[in-house]
Amino acid sequence: MGLDWGVGRYETTAEELSPVAAAVVERAAISSGDRVVDVGCGTGNAALLAAQRGAQTTGVDPAARLLEVARSRAAESGVTATFVQGDAASIPVATAGADVVLSIFAVIFAPDPGAAAAEMARVTAPGGRILLTAWIPEGAIQDCVGIFQKAVAAAIGRPAGPPPFAWHEQSALASLFAPHGFSVAVEPEELVITASSAREYLAIQGRDHPMSIAGRALLESRGEAEGVGGRALAVLEAANEDPTAFRVTSRYVVATATRA
Numbered sequence: 001m002g003l004d005w006g007v008g009r010y011e012t013t014a015e016e017l018s019p020v021a022a023a024v025v026e027r028a029a030i031s032s033g034d035r036v037v038d039v040g041c042g043t044g045n046a047a048l049l050a051a052q053r054g055a056q057t058t059g060v061d062p063a064a065r066l067l068e069v070a071r072s073r074a075a076e077s078g079v080t081a082t083f084v085q086g087d088a089a090s091i092p093v094a095t096a097g098a099d100v101v102l103s104i105f106a107v108i109f110a111p112d113p114g115a116a117a118a119e120m121a122r123v124t125a126p127g128g129r130i131l132l133t134a135w136i137p138e139g140a141i142q143d144c145v146g147i148f149q150k151a152v153a154a155a156i157g158r159p160a161g162p163p164p165f166a167w168h169e170q171s172a173l174a175s176l177f178a179p180h181g182f183s184v185a186v187e188p189e190e191l192v193i194t195a196s197s198a199r200e201y202l203a204i205q206g207r208d209h210p211m212s213i214a215g216r217a218l219l220e221s222r223g224e225a226e227g228v229g230g231r232a233l234a235v236l237e238a239a240n241e242d243p244t245a246f247r248v249t250s251r252y253v254v255a256t257a258t259r260a
């Protein structure tokens with residue numbers, strides 16, 4: 001079983017990523033009556049925005065606690081949306097049951113990209129579209145993630161595997177979705193991330209982010225947490241765009257797959 005994103009407080013990251021959900025829902029041109037499925041919905045950022053536009057919305061995620069948070073947010077904001085447990089490779093939605101399938105930094109975590117793409121294609125109705133986002137593997141935040149991931153992999157003695165699927169590359173996505181009759185367009189975008197300092201940003205990530213929490217205990221038990229954290233801090237400080245606080249710009253793509 002993979003990481004449980006319900007551990008920690010993913011809500012912090014959800015807030016940071018909320019401009020992306022807004023941009024993607026806008027780009028998807030979701031309108032009233034559309035059937036929308038948000039794959040890896042987390043706390044419901046995109047699903048709730050789609051529901052606010054009058055779409056019949058279903059959020060799907062493996063993390064039970066995050067689905068509970070999404071349900072509470074829907075109730076608090078008075079919108080109707082359904083949140084169900086599921087996985088990108090097993091979406092609990094009927095074949096051709098969605099006009100729009102969204103996945104904001106979520107299907108990128110699926111262990112089998114081919115199975116996830118096939119499943120997203122299955123639920124997309126003829127004439128429908130899939131919009132997903134993926135980080136471009138560059139920049140300070142991605143470099144920090146890489147530092148932690150390498151340290152954790154070394155700590156557990158996991159040999160370096162093949163490079164991860166290139167969810168940010170048009171050609172990779174085109175190969176993935178072409179067998180299902182989709183063509184893919186990719187647009188680069190940017191997300192600005194801020195905090196009062198690089199040190200505070202790192203501390204918040206360490207405290208709240210499910211991935212950091214999972215790795216930190218291991219690195220602490222080996223006495224490596226401080227050294228790894230120091231390397232990550234140096235990367236963030238070198239990339240800081242704001243001399244009075246902390247600001248970095250992370251680049252990502254919005255990929256749109258439409259039935260050819």
Ligand SMILES: C[S@@+](CC[C@H](N)C(=O)[O-])C[C@H]1O[C@@H](n2cnc3c(N)ncnc32)[C@H](O)[C@@H]1O
Pocket residue numbers: 002004005006013014017021039040041042043044045046060061062063066086087088089103104105106107109110111
């Ligand atoms: C970075 S969060 C993004 C959440 C949400 N889309 C947002 O914009 O805030 C990644 C999400 O992907 C979910 N996830 C991880 N593996 C998944 C999989 N195989 N299929 C579907 N969702 C998955 C996690 O549970 C988590 O909610």
